[in-house]
Amino acid sequence: MQNWREKPEAISDSQIRTSVNADIVIIGAGHAGTSAARSASETGAKVAVVEQQSEENQWILGMGEIGHINSRWQERHGVPKVDVDEFTEDWQKRTNNRSNYRLIRRYAERCGETFDWFIEPLTPEEQESIVPMFTPQSPNFPKTINGFHAYSGTPNMGVALQTRAVKGNQKIAREHGAEFFFETRACQLIQADRRVTGVIAQRADGSYIRLNAKLGVILAAGDYSRNEAMCRDLLAESADLIDEGDWTGHGWDGSGIRMGLWAGGRLEPRSHAAMGGNYSFPGFDLIGSTATLRVNKHGRRYSDEGFGTHILAATAGAKQPNGMLWGIFDSRILEQVTYQAPNHAAFDYTDPRETEKLEKALARARDQKNRKVQVTDKAGSVRPLYCSDTLEGLSRLLFENERDQAAFLKEVKRYNALCCAGKDVDFGKDAHLLFPIEQAPFYACGNLKDSHHPGGQSLKLLVTVSGLLIDENQQVLDMDFEPIPGLFATGNCSGCRFGFQYTTSVPGQSISVAQTLGREAGAYLAKQEGEKS
Numbered sequence: 001m002q003n004w005r006e007k008p009e010a011i012s013d014s015q016i017r018t019s020v021n022a023d024i025v026i027i028g029a030g031h032a033g034t035s036a037a038r039s040a041s042e043t044g045a046k047v048a049v050v051e052q053q054s055e056e057n058q059w060i061l062g063m064g065e066i067g068h069i070n071s072r073w074q075e076r077h078g079v080p081k082v083d084v085d086e087f088t089e090d091w092q093k094r095t096n097n098r099s100n101y102r103l104i105r106r107y108a109e110r111c112g113e114t115f116d117w118f119i120e121p122l123t124p125e126e127q128e129s130i131v132p133m134f135t136p137q138s139p140n141f142p143k144t145i146n147g148f149h150a151y152s153g154t155p156n157m158g159v160a161l162q163t164r165a166v167k168g169n170q171k172i173a174r175e176h177g178a179e180f181f182f183e184t185r186a187c188q189l190i191q192a193d194r195r196v197t198g199v200i201a202q203r204a205d206g207s208y209i210r211l212n213a214k215l216g217v218i219l220a221a222g223d224y225s226r227n228e229a230m231c232r233d234l235l236a237e238s239a240d241l242i243d244e245g246d247w248t249g250h251g252w253d254g255s256g257i258r259m260g261l262w263a264g265g266r267l268e269p270r271s272h273a274a275m276g277g278n279y280s281f282p283g284f285d286l287i288g289s290t291a292t293l294r295v296n297k298h299g300r301r302y303s304d305e306g307f308g309t310h311i312l313a314a315t316a317g318a319k320q321p322n323g324m325l326w327g328i329f330d331s332r333i334l335e336q337v338t339y340q341a342p343n344h345a346a347f348d349y350t351d352p353r354e355t356e357k358l359e360k361a362l363a364r365a366r367d368q369k370n371r372k373v374q375v376t377d378k379a380g381s382v383r384p385l386y387c388s389d390t391l392e393g394l395s396r397l398l399f400e401n402e403r404d405q406a407a408f409l410k411e412v413k414r415y416n417a418l419c420c421a422g423k424d425v426d427f428g429k430d431a432h433l434l435f436p437i438e439q440a441p442f443y444a445c446g447n448l449k450d451s452h453h454p455g456g457q458s459l460k461l462l463v464t465v466s467g468l469l470i471d472e473n474q475q476v477l478d479m480d481f482e483p484i485p486g487l488f489a490t491g492n493c494s495g496c497r498f499g500f501q502y503t504t505s506v507p508g509q510s511i512s513v514a515q516t517l518g519r520e521a522g523a524y525l526a527k528q529e530g531e532k533s
Contacts (some may be wrong), residue, residue, distance in 0.1 A: 024036075033491070034489060036218050038173040048180075049181065064157045069081075096499045106508070152506075195484075230254045234270055251462075260493065265469070272465075289346045293338065300411055308360075
């Protein structure tokens with residue numbers, strides 16, 4: 001197998017059948033590439049877009065949650081306005097200051113107007129069907145947890161409507177002259193000295209096409225979560241935690257990032273950020289990130305269950321003995337879910353469908369008390385849920401040997417004492433998240449953590465969110481940290497947005513980042529022609 005870093009043999013001119021001239025060539029027609037195409041074409045640039053998927057069956061990454069702040073849409077739905085200074089500072093704290101401040105500041109200032117712009121192709125009825133998550137806020141809504149901020153109001157439009165919106169933006173780009181080449185895979189960048197001047201791509205029939213770019217090329221080809229070699233090399237923390245098994249994700253093969261690397265680009269320093277791969281937690285899609293007591297296969301508590309967001313809190317789970325992780329709670333869980341911070345995979349208690357789903361699962365567990373109930377999540381993974389009238393009974397359901405049963409009961413007793421005291425001296429859990437487990441019936445929801453067989457929300461990737469090193473204009477940097485003329489990267493081809501992992505103050509942020517910064521990249525590059533003329 002060829003080393004993913006190794007540059008392939010150049011495609012000769014004799015193999016190229018046709019050529020296309022454009023101001024800007026964009027590789028990828030997902031959220032970032034489509035937004036770049038529309039914004040650049042609206043500015044007057046001649047745009048060509050290369051997309052390997054077919055137009056009719058294009059799969060668009062995302063769940064329909066587009067996390068942003070301060071849009072007119074949010075204002076109409078009563079979502080509180082967010083202070084941009086606070087938001088950006090919180091982002092930098094989450095990323096250990098690894099992200100580019102100017103880039104993130106620009107995103108914070110413009111993501112709201114970008115969302116309003118992005119949904120313009122939808123009908124008024126379609127726009128009205130979009131639901132703001134965690135709205136209205138619960139009286140228990142946490143403004144901060146462990147110093148990290150949380151914000152409500154992410155619009156949830158679902159996958160189908162999200163796809164229609166992307167396709168609608170492609171239509172607007174076409175109306176402004178953009179040309180899309182579907183079923184066409186970008187293979188190599190063209191360079192004159194250092195400057196990137198175009199792309200060679202392969203059509204579905206095997207023929208090659210040259211796309212010349214007067215102003216530059218934007219890499220928007222997505223992540224590398226389907227490239228195990230890249231994942232093993234670049235996701236150092238995850239690679240150190242996962243011994244074997246398929247832990248690759250749902251995204252792409254990293255071809256855009258590799259083309260940038262072959263053109264002299266520099267990668268963001270390791271360990272790269274991703275959704276998944278270095279954390280494990282119980283409760284996904286049942287109670288979301290609700291910070292209930294969590295114990296490992298031996299019945300022992302192992303973390304502050306509510307640290308920042310569930311992803312930060314769940315990193316401790318990845319280091320537990322292989323086996324079941326359990327979330328333990330009592331009959332007051334429907335109140336406790338309202339104390340969550342909104343984030344990726346959180347339980348939206350303002351959505352009646354989600355609440356009904358939880359209530360039905362709890363009712364099934366009560367009806368089948370002391371027996372395992374299977375709960376299927378959105379990804380199709382099956383997880384166990386138990387119910388018992390006593391903690392002793394619950395311990396016998398979860399643990400085979402008496403030693404682990406006794407350890408579990410001791411942990412619950414200790415945890416309850418800490419909750420009643422209002423101070424968690426064991427792990428430092430935020431006082432407002434301390435709920436004693438004392439009102440029957442008692443429940444346990446589980447998730448298997450296994451470094452040999454990753455799956456679901458345990459050591460399994462969704463996508464990677466790191467890539468090429470870029471500056472605040474999203475221009476790719478070379479090995480001397482200098483911009484490469486004519487080469488830009490946006491979306492999950494780019495780095496400088498997240499830290500060691502994906503953790504956010506609102507759910508769905510990576511999609512909003514792709515749309516906003518894709519739009520910015522297209523407009524910035526198109527503006528270069530205007531400044532020359």
